[in-house]
Amino acid sequence: MLSHVKFKLIAVVFFFFALVFLLDGYIAIAFLLVLIGIGMWAWGNVRLKAAREEGEIKKDARRQAKYDKVFNKEYYKERRK
Numbered sequence: 001m002l003s004h005v006k007f008k009l010i011a012v013v014f015f016f017f018a019l020v021f022l023l024d025g026y027i028a029i030a031f032l033l034v035l036i037g038i039g040m041w042a043w044g045n046v047r048l049k050a051a052r053e054e055g056e057i058k059k060d061a062r063r064q065a066k067y068d069k070v071f072n073k074e075y076y077k078e079r080r081k
Helices: 001-026 027-080
Strands: none
Touching: 001 027
8 A cells, every 4th residue: 555655755856856956057857857756756646546446446345245244144044934
């Protein structure tokens, strides 16, 4: 679940180096670093969304299994009568 944090931390590092290069006067390099940083930040958001969706799928599967278990118990109780 925390894999998206790595991408965001790398993006922050890129933004920091972009600021340093901008202050030194290397505008082109700073611009490229900002673009890479934005890309890393966006990819971190994509990973976060995927992790959330995967968690929701697991929750739904657990709920369904629980429902099936209860339903089966009730069904077999009725059949035994």
